[in-house]
Structure formats: C-alpha cells, structure tokens
Amino acid sequence: MSNSSIQIGTAVSQPGGTSYGSLRVLDLPTGGHEEIPVIIVQGTEPGPTVCVTANIHGGELTGIACIHQVLASDLATQLRGTLIALPTINPAGLQVMQRFPYYEPKDPNRVWPGYKNPKSNGVPPAIYQQVATQIFDAIVATEPDCLLDLHNASIDSVPFTIRDRVLFPPQPSAAQRKQADDLAEKLEWLARAFGLSIVNESPAAKYVELALHRSVAGSIVNTAGIPSLTLELGMGMAIDPPAVSAGTEGILNVLRAYEMIDGVVEPITQVPVIDLGFQVRRDDSARAPISGILQSVVQPGQPFAKGDLLGRVVDIYGRSLDGGEITATADGWLIGWRNGIAVYRGQPVASLAVRDDDPLTGPQPE
Numbered sequence: 001m002s003n004s005s006i007q008i009g010t011a012v013s014q015p016g017g018t019s020y021g022s023l024r025v026l027d028l029p030t031g032g033h034e035e036i037p038v039i040i041v042q043g044t045e046p047g048p049t050v051c052v053t054a055n056i057h058g059g060e061l062t063g064i065a066c067i068h069q070v071l072a073s074d075l076a077t078q079l080r081g082t083l084i085a086l087p088t089i090n091p092a093g094l095q096v097m098q099r100f101p102y103y104e105p106k107d108p109n110r111v112w113p114g115y116k117n118p119k120s121n122g123v124p125p126a127i128y129q130q131v132a133t134q135i136f137d138a139i140v141a142t143e144p145d146c147l148l149d150l151h152n153a154s155i156d157s158v159p160f161t162i163r164d165r166v167l168f169p170p171q172p173s174a175a176q177r178k179q180a181d182d183l184a185e186k187l188e189w190l191a192r193a194f195g196l197s198i199v200n201e202s203p204a205a206k207y208v209e210l211a212l213h214r215s216v217a218g219s220i221v222n223t224a225g226i227p228s229l230t231l232e233l234g235m236g237m238a239i240d241p242p243a244v245s246a247g248t249e250g251i252l253n254v255l256r257a258y259e260m261i262d263g264v265v266e267p268i269t270q271v272p273v274i275d276l277g278f279q280v281r282r283d284d285s286a287r288a289p290i291s292g293i294l295q296s297v298v299q300p301g302q303p304f305a306k307g308d309l310l311g312r313v314v315d316i317y318g319r320s321l322d323g324g325e326i327t328a329t330a331d332g333w334l335i336g337w338r339n340g341i342a343v344y345r346g347q348p349v350a351s352l353a354v355r356d357d358d359p360l361t362g363p364q365p366e
C-alpha cells in the first residue's frame, strides 16, 4: 500500500502520471539489444500494485490490445496505487508472429522463473531463460499484489482463466500448508474478480510434469508466492474485438476489486462465461482414435456429459470410419477445438474443461 517510486528498466513511476520505458534484457549478435517495453501508471493516492504481462507467445496478440485499451482512458488521474503493464515479454516472437522467439525454438512459457531454478544447475541456460530471469526479478522487486498474464488459445475457443495449482513442500509444516491454502484462496478471489470462466490447471503431478509451474503465472504463484492468473482470450494471430473487450473489462474488474478505481466488478457479457456448478480442470483427453478428418459435434462453450459424442473422425471422402467416434470421458464443457481438421491417431483434438475433484493445493513432486 504505497505509492513509492517503482522502477523497471528505464521506466520510473511518477505519481499521477504514466511512464514509458524499457528493460534491456539481451545483447543481439549483430549489435543492438532486445528491450522489453514497460509502462507504469501511478495514481496520486497509494494503493495496491497490479502487474499485467502479454504476448509471451509471439502470435498471441489480444493482450497487447487489452493493455492499449486499459491505458486509453486517463487512468493515472483515477488510479489508487500502481498498474505495471508489459505489452510484450517476447518481442522476438511478436516480430515474426511465432509462439517462440526467433532466436530459440523453445517454449518461453516453460522456463520461468529463469536460471535460478534449481533444476538448471549445471545445465546451460536457454537464451529466453536468461531473459525470463531479468523480467521475473524486475517484476517481483516491485512487490505486486497480483500478476495477470494474457494469452490466446485456438480459433473460436471460449476465453477462460487458468487457475494454477498451489504447490507445497513434500513434507509440509502446518504453516506451509496454511500458506498454500491462503494463496489458493487469493487465486479464487482474483479469478472471480476477473470474471471469465474458471478452469483449473492439471492436478499437481501432471502440472509439474508439463512444467506448468514454470510458466509466467506458475512461477509467480509457486516461486514468488504472489497470486497470478493465465488468461486465455480466445483465438491468437488476429484481433477479435469481443475478446479484447472481455479482457479489458477483466483487467478493469481486477482494479475495481482492489478498489484501485471506482465502481463495482462488472459481469463479462462480451463472451460466454460458463459455470456448470462444479469445478473443472483443463483436459486434453479428446484424442483422435484414428487418423483422418475431424468433424465436430459439440461446439465451443457447450456442456457435455460423460459418454457424449464430442466429434468423429471420417475419411477424406467424408465417409464414416469404424472406431472414429470421440466421446467424453467425464462431464464438462468444450473450450475449443484445436486449429485444423487433419488429425493423426492419438493427437489431442480439443481443449476440454472436465469435472475436477482434486484439491487446489498439492505437494511438489520429488
């Protein structure tokens, strides 16, 4: 709760003003530098600090547009506290419209919090991993109350919020258990405030196996102990105005929930918000049983029950194939189909949200 000076790179906050600058993170082999653009909006009154990051996957553009929208109003004069916005934390992906930075074909959203991760000992750091270290340290040094990381998923997918699992040590003390429970509660509050459909990450063991604790939000939650959400704002590679509007409203909702701006949290109406009355988690169990051409039956946003036909695989002539049915393995709703219709046997074909009975906190696998 302060409006003391905040600095990231060359951006230095000014009470009642918006500051622009950049964080130099990488020297380029041919000269020049990779710079992460930074915007700091500081109110005249003290209050919480909210950090928003976007575009770690270079083709995921909606978050950039959302940040521009949030800043379009004269926010600094209305704000209590500080909003930090990093419109792209992967300029080298944005410039070439690719998920990965052009200098390295690795997912930049699986190497956080950077080189300090103990598993990196003795292993040379990935290039982006060194970039991530600097961004992570710069953000955590500002002691934000929360971080919102903006992404996109497949074409026609329903925007949703991913809620990370909160990990605790394998033999936790009562205090460590309570710390994890408290953080999970804060995540619940934050996700409700943002206002999109809430989908939990995979259960703890799979979450770590997939290195999702090393995503931006995962590392902010599980290394820094700060609430953070991943927001999947519909399709990437283009701007979808309802998704931009929903994402913008969600960010403003978080500022309202923290009482950083006036007003109450507004329901998201620009996109469907699905709540089946039970918790759901991300699931990729809808796989092509055989190779062929995918036909969808259930559409994005639609609920389904265990055993329902979600879609089928037919041949290139459109004829049905034996064993081509794709059925639901649990109750849930369909977030979106993967892009493309030519599928190979075993390939995940849809992003599902299915009933989740696992706890929101879990032990860090040894």
Ligand SMILES: [Zn+2]
Pocket (backbone or CB within 6 Å): 056, 057, 060, 151, 152
């Ligand atoms: Zn992404």
